[in-house]
Amino acid sequence: MVCDHIVPHPEGTEPDDSWQNLQELSVADHVAKTALDNPDAKKGWTSHTSIPVSTEDVSTGLTSVYTSIAEAARATGVGEDKLKRIMKSGGGMQSGFRFQIDQDYLRQQATMDGEIWKPAVYKGTALRNIFLGSEGLFSNKTRFRVVSQSSAASLKSLVNTYRESQLEVPRRRRTRRERRPRKALKPAVLKTGKKVNWITGEGLAELGVKQNLCEAGVDGAQKMGRDLFEGGFSVTEWKKAMDGQKGTGSMAPCLAAERCFAMNLWKKWAFVKHLGEGASGSVILVRNRKTGQRRVAKISKKLDRARDRVEMDMQNEFWRNGLAPRAFGLELDEIKHGRKQKKVSVVLMQQVDSTLSSWLRRDRKRWELDVMLKVLISFIDKMQKKRLAHGDLHWENIAFKYRPGTKYIGRVLLIDFGFAARKGDSRLEFAQLIRTTHKDFGHMTSANEKYLRERLIEEFKRRYRVKKVDYQLVDDIYHGEA
16 A cells, blocks of 8 residues: 545535545555546547557468557567567568558558648647648648547547637747858849859859959958958948949858959959968968969068068978978069058968867867877977977967868968077977967967867976976076076
């Protein structure tokens, strides 16, 4: 005796929950008495989803029909889970029996001519996995009709609701991917009057377009303008520069950058997008108009030909040792924007796929970080062996290229050689990497960056036999005071 069952009150009497109205019953008696006292229990908004199963004894040819999978499993001795998998695949053979869905049942489930199915909503609440047919029949998510008469009777009010055209279609909740803001991809109207929804650098030849279309849009061109001229430009200026071209999204085709900045560079190379800014210039991605080949162009803020020549030579010195992308040459150019003009130098170099800073922002496993740590240490060792010093080593200046056709890192390379020099010291590179990733340096560190920094400090201690490494120590080493 484990349950206390409340005796129902006689009709017309005041409810009383005192102890004399309790009976001590077993669990089975309690369930049976509850069902007897509540005849309408378990008759809510449910649908009959059991599937009649037809079985055939292969040896005798005797055919039987069972109302559910569980009943067929008990009659034939086949495991219920195994029979469910068989029926899910449409039927099959097992233990001398052939199982399939009853054909009469399948004919009942067939959609009638002109029948329309809609999700069921009752009093503003959507009924999960329940659909209504225009013929007044119910189904679950597999569109099986309700065969049970009790279920159909209990849902009679919903049928009337549907026939009165008061049934609503519930709004499906958008997924996280669908809730992300989408980039505007408005159609571009060319001078020929032709509308195109999407233009890539490789697709220009197919369209036969000879205009200077870019892929970055107003946003990237504005960043380039703020970086090079140290002043902002209004959106109106960019729209005028587009000369009636429509499509102002961040990745839509436009003429903003090339028309706002008159340069000799645009004769051979088309502007693709703005990649970032550095202390000495702006970095953009360009595309060869004839071959479609892509390069990275670094445009200096201030013209210093000697410094740019030394930086390009140092980059090629690193490239010859397999440590950097190749720089193809230095060209002098002049940028004009309205009344503003500025002489600059342009360096074209090989394209890299991403930087270590972007790679560390994503969730990484511990073994991936350990592999990256070994790569960084081997890089420092190789620079020491070749007597090369980068001088500005941090996550943003460590880039890599993926293996062709994959997202696996193939080669790790260095970029930005404004402080590079020959006859370097590996202590300087360790100290610089530890220093620039410290919070006092103004760097926002993530968990991945903190882990790599701690491991670099351990390697620094082991190599140079120091007991304590802190920000001030590595700063002194960097400035040559330690």
